[in-house]
Amino acid sequence: MLAVRNVRKLYGVDARAYLALEGIDLDVAQGEFVCLVGPSGCGKSTLLNILAGFEQASGGSVDFEGAPVRAAGKDRVMFFQDAGAALLPWLTAEENVRFALRVRRLPKSEWPAIIDKYLAMVDLTEHRHKFPAQLSGGMRQRLQIARALAVEPKVLLMDEPFGALDALTRRRMHGFLLDIWQRTGKTIVFVTHDIAEAVTLADRICVMSVGPGSRITQVLPVALARPRDLADPRAGELYKRVEALLA
Amino acid sequence: MRAAALFAGSLVIALALWQFLSTVVFNPFLIPPPLVVLQTAAPMAKSGEIFRHVAISLARVGVGFATGCAAAIVLGVILGRIQLVNELLDPIIELLRFLSPTAMIPIAVIWFGIGELSKYFLIFWGTFFIVLINTTAGVMRAPIVRQRAAQCLGASPLQIFLLVVIPSAAPYIVTGMRIAMASSFMSIIPAEILAADSGIGFLLQQSSVLLQTNRIFVALLTICVLGFVFDRLFRIAVDRMLSRYMSYIALT
Numbered sequence: 001m002l003a004v005r006n007v008r009k010l011y012g013v014d015a016r017a018y019l020a021l022e023g024i025d026l027d028v029a030q031g032e033f034v035c036l037v038g039p040s041g042c043g044k045s046t047l048l049n050i051l052a053g054f055e056q057a058s059g060g061s062v063d064f065e066g067a068p069v070r071a072a073g074k075d076r077v078m079f080f081q082d083a084g085a086a087l088l089p090w091l092t093a094e095e096n097v098r099f100a101l102r103v104r105r106l107p108k109s110e111w112p113a114i115i116d117k118y119l120a121m122v123d124l125t126e127h128r129h130k131f132p133a134q135l136s137g138g139m140r141q142r143l144q145i146a147r148a149l150a151v152e153p154k155v156l157l158m159d160e161p162f163g164a165l166d167a168l169t170r171r172r173m174h175g176f177l178l179d180i181w182q183r184t185g186k187t188i189v190f191v192t193h194d195i196a197e198a199v200t201l202a203d204r205i206c207v208m209s210v211g212p213g214s215r216i217t218q219v220l221p222v223a224l225a226r227p228r229d230l231a232d233p234r235a236g237e238l239y240k241r242v243e244a245l246l247a
Numbered sequence: 248m249r250a251a252a253l254f255a256g257s258l259v260i261a262l263a264l265w266q267f268l269s270t271v272v273f274n275p276f277l278i279p280p281p282l283v284v285l286q287t288a289a290p291m292a293k294s295g296e297i298f299r300h301v302a303i304s305l306a307r308v309g310v311g312f313a314t315g316c317a318a319a320i321v322l323g324v325i326l327g328r329i330q331l332v333n334e335l336l337d338p339i340i341e342l343l344r345f346l347s348p349t350a351m352i353p354i355a356v357i358w359f360g361i362g363e364l365s366k367y368f369l370i371f372w373g374t375f376f377i378v379l380i381n382t383t384a385g386v387m388r389a390p391i392v393r394q395r396a397a398q399c400l401g402a403s404p405l406q407i408f409l410l411v412v413i414p415s416a417a418p419y420i421v422t423g424m425r426i427a428m429a430s431s432f433m434s435i436i437p438a439e440i441l442a443a444d445s446g447i448g449f450l451l452q453q454s455s456v457l458l459q460t461n462r463i464f465v466a467l468l469t470i471c472v473l474g475f476v477f478d479r480l481f482r483i484a485v486d487r488m489l490s491r492y493m494s495y496i497a498l499t
Contacts, residue, residue: 054395074401086396090414090491099410103402131491144396151400 001187002028002051002155007060008213009046020046022213024060026206028155033181033188035198036216038208039246044191047208048157051189052078064155074104077153081160083140087132093143094119094128100150118146121180138169145180158190162197174200178226195242199235200228207245218245279461284468287461297450301469304439304446307363308431311370315431316424318371319378326379327386327416328408340379348373348434352441361442369438370431377427378420385419386412417492421485428481432474447473 004026011018020043028034036044049055050062053072062069064076072078080086087096097115106114119125122142124135132140141161148156162170178201181188192198198205199222207218220241228235262281269280279287291297326333348369355372359365389412397411439448447466454462485493 052399054398072395072399074399076399078395078399080392080396082392085390085392088393088411088414100400103397103400103406147400
């Protein structure tokens with residue numbers, strides 16, 4: 001579905017140039033849940049921005065369903081850590097979802113049913129008339145999920161979406177996201193620096209090295225049934241392996 | 248209730264202090280006491296003299312402020328969105344904005360005469376730079392994450408501009424307008440003192456020539472009340488119409 005070949009990303013020119021990514025190869029299959037793990041500044045977000053089409057690679061190719069990615073589009077919806085910034089704060093929860101439908105140019109008669117469906121899916125029906133500022137951090141992220149799903153994307157690109165949440169809420173969001181992923185069959189590329197999060201969620205974990213010139217050093221398949229228990233020795237072993245690769 | 252009581256208390260203290268300064272520290276000619284000012288104001292109000300001046304000054308502020316805001320918002324949005332235009336115009340703006348409306352009075356009189364046009368121009372001038380700088384800042388600070396989020400939902404560049412960038416900039420624009428309105432009420436006075444035959448500034452100047460300190464105080468009080476009332480009205484209007492764009496600033 002997504003095919004990344006030998007991608008490099010260079011910022012700036014000449015002496016000031018910074019090589020963020022080098023020789024990135026990655027294939028993501030339809031319906032797969034892939035986690036990119038790496039230390040801060042390793043270029044995971046850069047790679048995600050390139051997949052989304054916000055930034056262009058300096059070299060190599062990025063194909064989505066066989067066609068090169070040139071610009072952002074609703075097939076690949078990006079999901080941001082700062083939901084407060086990503087949502088439209090002057091619109092209520094319901095209106096934020098409606099905004100997505102409006103730009104999607106769906107006939108108005110279909111809107112109410114779709115809005116109801118996705119707000120119910122993320123469990124925000126009761127809070128539909130609240131503004132983002134009136135929602136908790138976890139609710140804001142769920143609203144972002146609802147808004148993203150409303151445009152029926154094929155891929156969700158998630159940039160440390162739960163990084164700013166407390167541990168308990170984050171765990172709840174994991175269950176939530178896995179549930180939605182299993183129900184909708186979306187493809188997910190998920191960036192995190194939290195190894196436990198990657199072990200909990202991913203089909204495959206791609207470990208990235210520190211920059212400059214970050215690359216994917218190792219791809220680890222996760223053959224554990226979900227829901228996963230981090231106390232499971234196999235999960236623990238995987239955790240240690242990723243940790244060792246990052247050290 | 249508490250706020251109203253405090254407001255009243257503040258007025259009472261001010262009046263008492265005024266009376267004290269007028270009768271004990273200085274003298275009633277230099278600082279006419281409150282009651283004398285009121286006695287002077289009553290016939291001026293009854294004859295409509297004061298309202299005529301107020302209406303003229305308000306019209307000048309209104310026209311200059313409205314056109315200044317309109318022009319500044321349009322240009323500010325362009326400056327905030329198009330980097331090249333910004334880089335070309337920013338140095339000029341950074342230089343010109345130090346020319347206060349007062350500094351422009353002599354040339355405005357030569358360009359536009361002492362009629363209404365020169366006053367419109369001076370208020371326009373003062374409003375324009377304040378609103379322009381705020382609008383530009385607001386548009387430039389529309390969070391990139393918010394624009395990208397809208398972009399990958401499928402929003403067109405025009406939709407992003409109209410539905411994301413402009414509303415994100417609204418609090419900045421409104422703040423700029425509020426500051427500019429206060430400054431308009433301040434700069435209309437010197438303009439009318441130096442180059443007008445009507446308006447509150449003219450009333451001030453005329454009373455000064457005739458050494459009528461009581462009438463000067465009526466004019467000064469009128470300016471205070473006008474500025475205060477219009478700032479309040481502006482805030483109420485913003486609260487009514489734009490509160491959903493204003494209230495979230497704490498979040499981002």
